[in-house]
Amino acid sequence: SQELEQSPQSLIVQEGKNLTINCTSSKTLYGLYWYKQKYGEGLIFLMMLQKGGEEKSHEKITAKLDEKKQQSSLHITASQPSHAGIYLCGAATGANNLFFGTGTRLTVIP
Amino acid sequence: DAGVIQSPRHEVTEMGQEVTLRCKPISGHNSLFWYRQTMMRGLELLIYFNNNVPIDDSGMPEDRFSAKMPNASFSTLKIQPSEPRDSAVYFCASSPLGGLGGNTIYFGEGSWLTVV
Numbered sequence: 364s365q366e367l368e369q370s371p372q373s374l375i376v377q378e379g380k381n382l383t384i385n386c387t388s389s390k391t392l393y394g395l396y397w398y399k400q401k402y403g404e405g406l407i408f409l410m411m412l413q414k415g416g417e418e419k420s421h422e423k424i425t426a427k428l429d430e431k432k433q434q435s436s437l438h439i440t441a442s443q444p445s446h447a448g449i450y451l452c453g454a455a456t457g458a459n460n461l462f463f464g465t466g467t468r469l470t471v472i473p
Numbered sequence: 474d475a476g477v478i479q480s481p482r483h484e485v486t487e488m489g490q491e492v493t494l495r496c497k498p499i500s501g502h503n504s505l506f507w508y509r510q511t512m513m514r515g516l517e518l519l520i521y522f523n524n525n526v527p528i529d530d531s532g533m534p535e536d537r538f539s540a541k542m543p544n545a546s547f548s549t550l551k552i553q554p555s556e557p558r559d560s561a562v563y564f565c566a567s568s569p570l571g572g573l574g575g576n577t578i579y580f581g582e583g584s585w586l587t588v589v
Contacts, residue, residue: 396577396578404582405564405580405583408577408578411577429493438582445528451516461506462516462518463516465515
């Protein structure tokens with residue numbers, strides 16, 4: 364079965380610092396999704412990557428998918444307290460569903 | 474536009490009782506998913522439907538769990554009888570037909586279930 368591993372499991376950074384979260388798959392990904400979750404709330408879609416080497420940005424968040432389509436990174440520039448939450452990567456399998464990594468808990472200290 | 478709507482948002486019930494969670498997907502979306510999230514196991518797919526038909530229920534933990542989608546705008550997840558280990562956040566999500574061929578899955582805000 365396919366596995367998704369996220370690292371680090373938790374991250375504490377000072378406001379204004381840059382950070383990177385990684386997501387590694389044991390198999391080639393058909394698609395890689397990044398979601399953010401705040402405590403007590405649902406998952407908010409951030410970005411989706413499908414092509415090897417693809418990179419997308421939204422405001423201060425950039426996501427990349429490597430050429431082999433087995434690893435993705437999420438980079439936040441100049442972090443803010445509003446970036447705090449749990450970041451989840453989700454992998455699209457050949458079937459019509461999406462399964463998730465264990466998440467990275469981000470804390471941003473003002 | 475309204476997102477995926479789930480109810481109840483919070484439920485506390487006694488062991489052995491029946492629990493019914495409800496979901497209204499985004500209008501026009503033909504795929505519906507039920508996920509469960511716990512600290513130990515993270516986010517797990519329980520079942521998903523395409524055009525109201527269950528496609529894969531291999532994630533449903535036991536016979537105590539059942540899910541239905543009687544029409545395109547409503548789905549239920551039922552646990553009978555409930556047990557303390559069922560305590561979790563249950564998410565419903567929907568996406569356009571074709572699933573993940575470039576389509577995003579949109580999540581509801583979850584139903585927080587506590588079984589005591």
